[in-house]
Amino acid sequence: MTESITGACFCGSIRFRFNQPPVAKRACWCRDCQYLSAGNASINLIFPLASRELEGEVRDYVSLSDSGNTMRRSFCPHCGTPLFSTSSSRPEMVVVRAGALDDRELGKPEGFIWTASAPSWGLTDTDLPSCPNQPPPVAAR
């Protein structure tokens, strides 16, 4: 039995739960993520969308990403915490922003993506795999 993975936004009006481990954990240095993450890479866990339980009403912002996919980013309308994103290229998956996890130790990334978009001082871990732009889609584990 897998322990569930839980999280919430800063103000607590949105809570979520996944009852399975993530299929991937990555740090993303794309330009869009630098806006969302106050200048840093975003730390993301990817889960099957069907495994998400959500309490509270998120608001969405839809935009075209550097990869050419339509991205729907969900945030708390009260406190603005970035929580989720989904991509038109793989609508069955949801990306969770690791800052919202109750156990932030779970966010340790397995690799870095979009490193070509990082500023010159952008930190990556040279022991982990890194991809200069969009990696191949993740498969369900």
Ligand SMILES: [Zn+2]
């Ligand atoms: Zn909130």
Ligand SMILES: [Zn+2]
């Ligand atoms: Zn990104």
